[in-house]
Amino acid sequence: MSTVIQGKNYIGYSLSAENPYTFKAYVPVDDAYLKDDFHAASPGEVMRTMELAQKAFLEYAYIPPPQRANFLMAITEEILALGDELLERASLETGLPAVRLAGERARTITQLTQFADLLREGSWVEASIDTPIPDRLPAPKPDLRKMLVPIGPVVVFGSSNFPFAYSVAGVDTGPALAAGNPLIVKAHAAHPGVSDLTAQAVVKAAKRTGMPDGVFSMLYDDGFEVGASLVKHPYTKAVGFTGSFKGGMALYKMAQEREEPIPVFAEMGSVNPIIILPEYLKSNAENLAHTLAASVTLGAGQFCTNPGLVFVTNSDGLETFEKTYSEEILKTESATMLTAGICRNFYHLRDDILQQSGVTELALSGRTSESKTQSQASVAKVSGREFIENPKLQEEVFGPFSLLVVCDDAAELSLAISQLKGQLTTSVMGESEEIRRHTALFQNLSRISGRVIIRGVPTGVEVCPSMHHGGPFPASSDAKFTSVGRHSILRFVRPQSYQGWDNDLLPDELKNENPLGIMRLVNNKETRDTIQP
Secondary structure: OOOOOOOOEEEOOEEEOOOOOEEOOEEOOOOEEOOOOEEOOOHHHHHHHHHHHHHHHHHHOOOOHHHHHHHHHHHHHHHHHOOHHHHHHHHHHHOOOHHHHHHHHHHHHHHHHHHHHHHHHOHHHOOEEEOOEOOOOOOOEOOEEEEEEEOOOEEEEOOOOOOOOOOOOOOOHHHHHHHOOOEEEEOOOOOHHHHHHHHHHHHHHHHHOOOOOOOEEEEOOOOOHHHHHHHHOOOOOEEEEEOOHHHHHHHHHHHHOOOOOOOEEEEOOOOOOEEEOHHHHHHHHHHHHHHHHHHHHHHHHOOOOOOOEEEEEOOOOHHHHHHHHHHHHHOOOOEEOOOHHHHHHHHHHHHHHHOOOOOEEEEEOOOOOOOOOEEOOEEEEEEHHHHHHOHHHHOOOOOOEEEEEEEOOHHHHHHHHHOOOOEEEEEEEOOHHHHHOOHHHHHHHHHHEEEEEEOOOOOOOOOOOOOOOOOOOOOEOOOOOOOOOHHHHHHHEEEEEEEOOOHHHOOHHHOOOOOOOOOEEEOOEEEOOOOOO
């Protein structure tokens, strides 16, 4: 039995469609629109959503972690219960193949499951206890205990290029809900039907597990007004965003201009430079060309980890690499991009780079149709000197494009890399001994990137505790935090100290008897032991 798309705003457990203005879902493959209408949220609906979220916070923050874990697992069950219907709708609205979307849905399930496991184990709260010393001189030491606590309603913006993993139930949703915060999603207009189906799954899960009304809401808009209103609302305590630099900085500015500034955890893209060292290039020119061409064109280049810059020196193997790289790009079929606007912007940014001084196009793939959403893969070339002199060549082109920077020697390569801004990733292709001789290179790369990769491409973000998906500005708004993996929960909590509390009044995580059995730092020693009063 298929699930009916409502096209209305989800304000807790209620549907609302006050605003007569509606928009439709776009089908990029056909350059057409689906029949469903989606109601943009009205100012009144935004206000009611935030008031309900604040009310829910006062209850949800105190729901025991195992019950919150049950909620997260119920979300996974309801998402899976949608079956192929969800994948088919996602493919319609994004133009992405079903196999890619099935993998992304699996990743979303993994993310939520990992946070459920984190809640059940419980040590993530970083409980710290310093017992009192009443007779300490010159002054007694008080009883002090500390743990991480939720911050309040969190607003999350869905991302266009990941309808599951970075959207309604994605990388911001899992940690925000796990931490004990109500969630308000501003659905992305590029896949409103997918968002609707996923929202229904989350609401069903919340009801099934007895969560308070308002623990989850989702609002529509195909413009900027609803998002701006959510960020500016005084009940909002943090924002999660994945998208463009322009969009992320607009939200960041709004958040800082509030009477009470709040954090915006924005992942704003990257050119993810790859550096190929001479010995490795000489030995692996053809294989490298195949690997990089596949990475650049994967998913029509619509990844924040797409390798937009490739650095080499003018050395043996370069001619073979350029020839093979160009051949691989030439035979790449054109690919459907997420929206006509994204495709249009891709060509605009790419052509702007191609018009810069010293830039020459090495290869341009064919085009299978005249659709407004078909992208042509392209690779261009520029000298190290021209790159150093032109900061514009560092700008991200969201799509299947890469710029090959050919430096005269190691000194020019080092100078070119020193010009780079903050990145999500940097990669080095080199032999082991060759890499050991370039310690200064790695020091520079570590300074500007959240993840440094050896002999690998940046596309592909593993969901695990050791993954840091973030980077120095402008890759993200705060390099200390990741949007992927268990540590992403740290974005949506704050430390809270308790001084002189009676044991029975303390949260379970801090009680002497340690009823949750979690790991705690007691008088500077990691232990699960109880504390003798």
